[in-house]
Amino acid sequence: MNVKIYLYIVGAMVCAFALSGVNFDKFIRKNKVVEARILYFVLSFIGGYLLAEFFWGFFAGGLV
Numbered sequence: 001m002n003v004k005i006y007l008y009i010v011g012a013m014v015c016a017f018a019l020s021g022v023n024f025d026k027f028i029r030k031n032k033v034v035e036a037r038i039l040y041f042v043l044s045f046i047g048g049y050l051l052a053e054f055f056w057g058f059f060a061g062g063l064v
Contacts, residue, residue, distance in 0.1 A: 007055055012048030019043055 019040060028036040 004052065004056060007052035008048055011051035011055075012044050015047030015051060016040075016044040018047070
């Protein structure tokens, strides 16, 4: 399997862990639990993508 896919998965997990420390209660309206969870997952995937691309460019891009 491609190494980049593993980087995306690990990056999304790290970002989800990091986002768990943020208090979203001030930003989310009442009775919008589903939307808050969708936002949480989208932010996790976006952060995971950016983190994976950074590491891929930093380590793999520098070796080529």
